[in-house]
Structure formats: structure tokens, C-alpha cells
Amino acid sequence: MITPDSPVDAVFGKSTNKRKLVREGLGIETVEELLHHFPRRYVTTSEVSDADPVEGEDITVVGRVTSCEVKSFQDRRTRRLSQRVQVRIATGGPSFTMSFFTPYHGAAEKEAARMQPGRYGMFVGKAKRFNGTWQIAGPHSVMFDEAGDGGLADSLKGLLPVYPLTAKLYSFDVQKVVQTTLDLVEDVPDVLPEPLRRELGLLDVMTALRWIHGPDDYQQVGAAQKRFRFQEALVAQLVLARRRSAHAARGARPRTGGGGLLAAFDARLPFELTAGQREVGVQVERDLAQPHPMNRLLQGEVGSGKTLVALRAMLRVVDSGGQAALLAPTEVLAQQHHRSITTMLGDLAGGGMLGGAAEATRVVLLTGSMNTAQRRDALLAMASGEAGLVIGTHALLEQRVQLADLGLVVVDEQHRFGVEQRAALTDKAGSPPHVLVMTATPIPRTVAMTVFGDLETSVLAELPAGRAPIQTSVVPVAEQPSWLDRAWERVREEVQAGHQAYVVCPRITGDEPEQGERDQLDLDDEGEVVAAEKKKLTAVEELLPMLAEGPLAGLRLGLLHGRLPPEEKDRAMQAFAAGDLDVLVSTTVIEVGVDVANATTMVLMDAERFGVSQLHQLRGRVGRGGLPGLCLLVTGAEAGTPARDRLTAVAATTDGFELSRVDLEQRREGDVLGRSQSGFRSGLKSLRVLRDEKTIVEARSVAERLLADDPTLESAPLLADAVARLEHSRQSDFMEKA
Template sequence: MRDERLNPLFERLETLSGVGPKLTPLLQKLVDGKFVWDLLLHLPDRWLDRRVRESFADTVPGEIATVQGEVHAYHQPFNDRSPHRVQLVDSSGFLTLAFFRADPRWMKSQFPVGAMRIVSGKVEEYRGERQITHPDFVIDPAKGETPPTVEPIYPLTAGLTNRRVHTLALQALQHVPEDLPEWADKHLIAQKGWPSFREALVWLHDPPAYDEDRFALARERLAYDEALARESAFALARAARRQRPAPIIKAPPSAVNRLIDKLPYRPTGAQMRAAADISSDMTRGYPMRRLLQGDVGAGKTLVAAFAAVEAAAAGFQSAFMAPTEVLARQQFDTLDALLSPLGYTVASLSGRDRGSAREATLMGLEDGSIQIVAGTHALFQEAVNFRSLGLIIVDEQHRFGVSDRMKLATKGDSPHMLVMSATPIPRTLAQTVHGDLDVSILDEKPPGRKPVETRAVPDTRLEDVVEAIGRALQRGERAFWVCPRVDIDDDDSSAVARHAMLEDELGVQAGLVHGRLKPAEKDTALEDFRTGRTRILVATTVIEVGVDVPEATIMVIERAEGFGLAQLHQLRGRVGRGDKPAFCILLYRPPLGETAHERLDTLRRTEDGFEIAEADFRLRGAGDVLGVRQAGATDYRVIDLAKHAPLLEIARKDAEAVLASDPEHKSERWQALRMARELLTPRVAQGADTDS
């Protein structure tokens, strides 16, 4: 039950004065919610100093300033295109106000000669004189009015003005209770110099003075509150998970050693460390929830195979779930080649399977004769039953929702879960972004992976690139050609136009994959390329992850300057998987801007996905690198990861300490934290353990 003191914050937006049927949907869209509290979480992104300057001479062109002066003269426009001009005077000189298409009667009533006026707006220089065009405020000081000392400036959407949003935010502030308990550690508050929760909201929405340091401290305080609420929710989820029994999977070392001995190479140190983490998790008697994060080609599938072998040796089944049939088929091929020679039975299951083959697979899963299965969403269909599902492995986990993982988890008795991602993020963010998951990182490449030679080429040399592709196809190699969009009539860099051009120029049948195709059409095109029925594949970024074609040696990325670094790196990772030299051609349209030049140069210089992720984070910020709502994990309302990432680790340790010292949840601090979670826990954290 929600603490009744919070009820005023959860009143609907339309209870605010002035919010009617027309304004309500606009406001809901702006603040991404329906409640007064959602409006308060829509924070200003800057503040304007509206204090009245001593004189006109104190203003600087290009800045917003507030000044007071006497109306010296009013000049009507010469024609329809010229403005009304009002000349103010003070002890330092003149300042002109310009109004286009204004009502002459309003102008004369507003600016009688000899009257004092306070005006505020952007000061510009026009013909050697100071000028403000269409001031934000025009105030008569004789009436006792003044502009706001500080004006918060909010992100806006069409149909809403800053003044309207600010006025409503001031109303919303009156809903914040005066008697909320302190949920953050008091020593930390003192150390950081943070205001209280309520004071922080006041400093952001209704600041008593212009003080950039106080604005930053108030925002940081609320960011920490959000981090603490989120991390305490995850701490609760971890504690709850530890209370649930799960299969104890403990296999003799010889089981995995047999697989290692059959490999034509030695696993990397990172692979062995990750395998040890997973092995330890599966012996603890409560469900494992671990993320295996590895760069392109780092060998995640082998680590997952180690875990599946341990499960099979201990008498349990494993299910590998991939987001597409092509990826599921690749997983099956890899696992079958690795594990069948050791006597394990590996099967595949997807929506396309029909008839006796499907029935045989379903029977094998139910009677336990199939120990490892690779499949798609078909794995959690009602007809699928396992005899002893002990381990779930989810590939490209960000493509599945929590409900998908939960459905598969119900096929066993609290099975262990390993989720895998080939999308590197900055190491400093890995633990905080992935919330309730323990994290293992593969930061070494297996021996034998050849580097991909990366070249940035202007699109004026398009014909040279096409000729090079033709020579590669004649040598029996294959090539990807990635375009930024599907089909635009006036742009030949679209996938549909480029597909037609390449077929015509090269005289070959080319594959075409993009997001508008039906899943079956997409899978067929990918499978044709994988098996060699087509040897060039034109695609949008739908082939960014997972497609494994060792014969592909060339990746052309057209309009590369428009892609993010991490995305370019993922696309490049589709080639260089065989024994032949591989190339990535970054076709760009000159001239390059500074940021685009740095992106392409970074990609040419390094293949380290984590270094690339750090650079992408620096260049674009967390929202773009991670996806603003990546599976809900970064659904933050206040936290800016570029500024506040260190706070999440502090909050994580604090939440764990509070829970450890108060496992019965009876302390005042824990009860206060419960209120913080009501207000500031991202939706995903509230359901963090629903897939357990």
C-alpha cells in the first residue's frame, strides 16, 4: 500500500488549475505520465537569470538580460515589414525594443512616453545600438510587479509554452509533503552538501536565487534518490531470489575438460573466468541471473556451451533462445558441432518445424533424451514441456521482453538463467545498467581471429568500391552492403535502390533484407546468403548482430557518417570470421563534420569494442549509446549517466548495507526507502524479479 503522505503527488494532472481536456493530453505527452509527480520529474534543463541589471551598459549582446528604463520615444513602422520601435533610456544610454506586426493601440498603451518599464529578453546589437526584439517580459514597476528572479527553462512539445509549464510546476510543488522522512544516508548528504528532497525540487522549479552550483547539487540529489530507490528495489529482488530453491548443478571437472580437449584452440582467460563465474553460480541452490557481455567474436557461445555441458552432466536440460530463426539455426549448428561428438543430444525448435520432426523434438524434450535445445520463441509455447530444465541461455537478450524470459522460466523449477549480449557498453556502466544481473565480461578475442582492415572512403569513389566487390565475388567471397534507409525515391543510398544498382552493375542475384519484410522473408534472404545461394546481401541495420557467415569478407557501410560508433562496430563484426583477409569500407558523403570524422577515425584505429563504447559514450551520451529505454534498464527520469554514473555504485552499496542490517525491513530508514521506491523506481526495477 502506498504511504498516504504521497497521495497528493499521485493526483492526476487535470486536478491542477487551468488543465482542461485540451491541455491534458499535451501535458501527459510532455511529462510521460498522468500524475502531478510526473510533472515535477519533468525538470528544467537550464535557468535564466532575470535579475534587473544596474544599467543598459551591464548587458552583453547575445545574452538574456533584464533592464529598467524610461520610455523615451515610440516609432511606428515605415511599412508592413519593418517593426514598431520603442526607445528606452537610462543613465548609461539608449536601448531599443523591436516589435513586428504588433497592434499599434497595444503599443501606445503599453509604452507611453515618460513611463518606466522593466523588460527582459535577448540583447542584440543592431546598427551599433543595443536592441531586444519581442521581449519575454514587459512589466510596469509602478504596479509593484517584477519578473521572476530566475526562470527555469523546460523541454517543451508543440502546443505548450515555457510560462505555462512553469506555472503548472509551481502549482505541483504545493503537492509535495512537508514531512517526508529522509531516505538517503545523512552522512552522505552532509558530505555532498545536498539539500533535502523537497528543497531540491524547490531549487529546480522555483529557485529563490540564481546559483548554478545549487542547481547542480539539487539535480544531483534527486539523481541519487533515483539511484538509491532503484538499487534498493534490485537488492530486494536479489534477496527474494536467494530464498527460492533452484537446481544445484555441480558436474565433475572432467565434463568440461573433455570439451576443451576437443577444441582446435585454447579458450581465452576471459572465457575461463566467465565459465568459472557461471559454474559457481549454478551450485548455490538459488537461481542464477548473469549477463555474459562480450565483444563481437569474443566467444560467448563456447562459454554457454561449457555451462550446458555442466547442466547435462548433472542431469539437467538446457534451452538456448535466440530472437530469430537464422540465429537459432546458427546456435544449433555451433552447439551440435561442439557437443554431439561428446555424446550429448542437441536439437532445434522453431515456428517453422512441422509434422513428425517437430513431434520427435517435443517428445525428446519431455522424456529428457534431448539435453540441449536451440530455438526461438517457439521454446515457450504451451505444447513444449521439459523433463528437467535447469539452464536457460538467452542470446541477444535486449531483443526479448521480460515476459518472454518469464514464460520460458516457467518451463522449469526456477531454472538458472544466462543472458548474452554482443553490444559492449562502457565498463563503468555495465553493472549499473544491467540492474539485477551479475556481469561477466569477455574482453579478449580468441586466437586466430584476423583483424578487419577498415578504410574510410568518400562516396565519390563508389564505382571503385563496386568494382572491388565484383572481383571479390569472382574469387568466391561474399559481401555485405549496408544502407541507412529502406527506400527513398530521391536517394540512391537506400537499400532498395542500391540492391537494384548492384544487381545491374555486377550481373549477379543479390539478397535484400530490411525491417519492412515479413520475418519469414527476412529469414529466407539471410539463409540464402549464409548458404551461398546469394553472395552479396544488401541490408539495413537489421543484420547488425548475430549473422555468422565466415565466407563474408567485405562490409560496405554507406553514409557511414550517420551511424553511431557502436553500431558501426557491430556491423563490422559481421566480417572477418573466416580464414581470409577482411575489409570494412566506410563510405561517407563529404565534407565530414568534426564529430563524424572522430567517429570514423576511432573505428579505423581500433577493434576493441569496449574502447569504442567509451568513445561513443563520450561523443553521444548514454541515451544514444544504450538506447534511451533499452529493455527498460535505463528508463531514468533524473539520472544522466554521463554525469551521475558514479552515484549508482554508491547507491548500490548503500542499499545492500541497509538491507543486510535490517533483513526484517522494520527500521525507519527502510520504511523511508519504501517511499523513495514508490516515487523514483523505474518500472523495470519494480518488476525486476518477475522473470525469476
């Protein structure tokens, strides 16, 4: 008897090669895993398909046989007379010819009988061009009305499923074994209870499996997909809901204030808080007062006042007798936060020091480059509780770092930190600390977790005082090469008007990127990685002399990248900030921590190599002094490609959440249930966060109702088993930490 738990070998019979490909190539070990290896798309079996061949690449087409001939030839190796079947098919695009070489006498006639003109089939092979015609080399085929094919013909009704595959494994190979399995398998348990399916109008599991693997039409595909997507969303939401409940049960210390530090700080502010800052401040204050941990995302443009909101929250925690830690991704940014917060607090940062205010606390900085004495002093102040405010980089995550009473963790530019890194800091608290994460553009993972309900969100939408709009334009050098000349003219015009400019490159020299920098990976509609164009990318050390001798000759140019000695980096940044340089040619090290009010223009070279979040962050360096900003995205990406679409989207809006949705559509949600921050290694099988947002939200509501009525899911044991499997997996550990 074949059951879902049976090894997949049981349904392959003598086909050892195909069995090995499925097990090793696709990682499928059981019958259940095979049945849940769903098609990625479908093609009609009654119509030819459009074909857009690329020479040398694999192609899959549905076509109609227009001619079939048996031809004889002499085998060059054996010198024997052999036969081949030459077939021509018509598609919605070009026609193709292909040759099927027959291994034994009489096989040619048998193959020709399969390929009678007028019959339809699916043909797979490598596209080649010969004598002006397209060929399919090394072809494999399945004819749609073929008898004696192990049941495949019966399943080819209106649509043919196309599966995610591995090398040397064809879609119809998977289709055949799946159909065989559906005929043999018994007792497929249904995770969703029948009353819930009836209430929500969902298919039972066997009907859904048959429809998703062998549908008559797209209506059946939709109904089957709806069932499996809801099932996955419901199991995930039940796990998340139980985690939230357990997390809340552990409790967090309410931080309601009581000291005078925050009041003294507010009284000294030389300006009024914006309406947005006041509104978000109330939300955060309310969260901090709860006996369960805050988990809030604060989104706002660069310079919109996120840091001030976070500082007021940190001061409230200090007023409550606790400590607050701010985690920054780079030393430059950590030092900047330390300087600005210390300056804003004035004598309120002089706790325990002569001249410090009565309400004062101490602010300490911890980074990797501090000397031994500095580190020892900071660690002691943190461990003793003397330091109410702690600001640092990854150095805060080290095991020997201890805090007396960590009540709040603020994570700046949180897309720079992985799940485990953030958890390493929150684990330093005796009870779960409150968490506030800040970003100008949420990464896909964050948006995904927001949709799943694990992050409350606050938005600072107002354009900050002193900030001017930024105009962003795409410079498509492949189509309009003269536009690059105009870009350099615009830089010169801005400099002549008394302003400054950045030129940002993706490489330092040759093929060497900035430390930690990765090129953007684009995906096609089926989630496969689109190969980046192979070309030499612009490097700062090569572009600088070219600009100095060419379009920007006579201007004062400076160089900045992460491989420079620290004193040279400081010298370059200080010279640019002081106005001693007109143009700073840099890598992405200027993404955060560099604030020059007079910089109005940015030229981003090879802009397609950067992701949405980074593009948005980079352009936030200009337009900071009340002067209109200009960002030029120079690219060789062709129109219609994912890279070009991404740049067009960035040029169209400065709204961080809108851009995060663009990012999510292109890069997918990342491993929402695991480590990966973004990309094709999603832990989700059927779900896509944007496409299925309504399903996910509905599943959350159903999950909360089910748990309210039956906390142990005793009435739905199979659903409880599915939840337990996910809860006990490694994935759920990361889900909890996220």
C-alpha cells in the same frame, strides 16, 4: 492548505488554459509532480545568449533591448487604426526584431514601458528571415527586472531555468507557477533521513527544490541536482537489493556436475581453450554451483569463443541432471548453433540413439518453420527430459513449450529480445534457472543494468585465433563525393586479389526496410529526437543493377534480403559461401548467421541509419579467415552531428564495451525500470547512467548498508514508502524480469 498531494489545479488560480496544458501536455496531476518537473538547462539572466536561428523553428534567447518604437497601422480586417510595439534586441549572435500587437488603447505605451532600451529579457517565438534581418514571430517575453509579475522577478537571480515543455506552454509560464507553488506548499516530506543527509553532505528537500528551480548560480544547481540524483539512485538500489535478496531466497538448484559429459567433451577438444575462456569458465562454474541464480553477461567479439564457453556451461547443467536452453534471435542463427554444437559434440549428441556415447545427451532444435511431426518430436523430447540441450528461436517462448528441468537459459545476441520475452522462457522453470546472456556489443539497457548491479560481467577480450584486425573508415560523401568512387575501386581490388565483399543497404526497395529493421533515432543534448535528414535511402534492388552496369561491372553480383523466397535466400548464401559470387548486395539479414572466411570487405550504405551495436555486428562479418578486414561506412551525415559522431566512434575502436558507452551516451539508457530497450523514454528522471555512474555505485553501497542494519527500513519510514511505491509499480516488475 497546499500539500504535495494537492491537485495541481490548486496553484493555477484562474489560468484554466495553462492548467490544461500542464495537465494534459506534461502529464502533471499533483503539486509534487509539478515540483519534480525539473529544468533541463539554465540560461544566465545577466548576459545575452548565443543564438543560432533556423528559419521556421522555435527559438529561445536572452537579449538586451536596443530600441523600442510604437507604430500605428490600419488593421486590414477591421479597418481600425491600431498600434504595435516594434522591438530590436541584441544577442550573442544576430540581432532580432519583433512586433508586439496591442489589443486595446493604451496597451502599446504599457508594453513599450516594459521594453525600455537597456533592459534584459527572455524572448520566445518562431525564427523568420525578412529583408535580410532575423525576426521573432509571435513573440512572448519576460523581462528580468519586471515588477508585479507574480513573484517571477524575485526568483530570476543569476540563472533562468528552461523547462521541458509542450506546445503553447512557455518556460516562464512553468517558472511562474512553480515559484507560486514553492511559496504556498507546506510540509514537503523529506525522503532522505537527516542523519544520512548530514553524512553524505546532501541538501534538505525544500532547499534543494528552491535551488533547482531558482538558483543564484551553477553551484546551487549542482548541489540540488546531487541531492535528487542520489535520492533516485538510492530508492532504485534499495528496490534492486530487496529483489536480489528475495530472488536468492527463492533459491536455484546448484548445478555442480557429476556426470561425465563435460569431461568427455573437454577430452575430445582438438585445441586448447584460451586463457580468457578458461577464466570465464571458472566464473560460470562457480556461479552454477551457488544455491541462487546466476545472472551473467558474457561479452566478446563475433567468433571469440562465447558459444564454446556457453556450451561447456550447458553440459555441466546436463551433468547435474538438468536441461539447458539456448535462445537465438533468428532461424538462420538457431540452425547454425544446432549444426555447430551437434558437430562439436559428435557422438556425445547421440543420446538414446544407436552409436551414441555412453555419456551422450540429445540436442533438439525448435523453430517456427518446422513441420508438425518435427515439432511434436522436439516438444516431447523437451517435456520428457530426454533432450538435455534445447536450441531454438522465439518458438521456445510459446506457452505449450514445456521442459522437464530447465536449469540454464543462454540468450544469444540478447539485444534482439525484450525483457518480457526473456522472462517468458525463464518462467518455464520450476525454480529460477541460471541465466547467461551473450553479446558482442551490450545495448544501452544492458550497460545500465550492469551499472545498477543486476548483471555480473565476463569479457573475452582476446582476438580469436584466425581473426585479423578490421580497419573501419568513414566515407563522407557530402564533403568528399569522390571517395565513394574510391570505395568501389577498393571492392574491385579485393575481388581481383581473390577475395569477396558485402554491400549492405538499409532498404529492400523504395522505402521498404528489412523486416524488424528500424532507423537509428538520434538525440540532442537535451534528450530531444533529432529529425533525420529526409532523403531517399539506398535500396538493394535499386543499387544492384546500378553497380552491375557501373563501378562493379564484370563482377559476379548476388542479391539477398528477407523478402526473397527461402530457396532464393539459401541459393544466394550458398553461392557466396562457395565463392561463386564476388559481391553480395544485401540488407541486414547477413548481420548474424553468415560466416564466409574469404569475405574481407564491407561497404555500408547510409551507415548513419544504423545503431552502434548493429554497425559493430555487421562489420564482424569480415576478417574472419585470417585476412585483414575493411569496413567502409558511407554516409551523407555532416560533421558534428550525432550520426557522424557515432560513425567516427565506431571507426575508432572495436571494443564492444567502449562502443556500448558511446551508444549509451547517444541513445540514453532506455527505460531501465521498464520495457523500452533504449532511447528517450527513460524511466529515470534525474539520473543518467554514464554521467552518474559514481552516484549509482555509491547508492548501491549505502542501500546494502541500510538494509543490513534495518531490513524493513523502519527507522526511515518516508524512504520505506518511496521504495514501496516503486516496488509496487509496473516498473519494478520489468526490473525484476530484466
